[in-house]
Amino acid sequence: MATTNNWQQFKVLIPEGVRNVATITANNGNGTSQAELRNGSVITVKGEGVSVGQKVFIQDGEIKGTAPNLARYEVEV
Template structure:
């Protein structure tokens, strides 16, 4: 039997993987600044000033410290 709910979830786009810089830490919540200037809150492990990968409010790991190019579409 088909799972209609699973079929519906498959229609949604996957959560994007974003890169940002940790600005501050408050308990277990990290404030991350994205290259376009956006700010988000995330959970995980990092230090202030570290570049990290963030997906769906969770820090997935350290990102390489490479130059970022923002292209407006």
């Protein structure tokens, strides 16, 4: 009789690793880019396929694709 583990089924739905939104500030010419996170930190990420000034999704230190340029709001509760 086969049993199913609900936790393992749930974990499959959640992507692995940390995902961030950042703005590309420079393409380095060696397969990496400089990206500025929303908190102001600048990091180096893998990938150069996105133009400077565009927002991107970054996962595990690699550009995964472009992100929409949406307004950001902070609400204090």
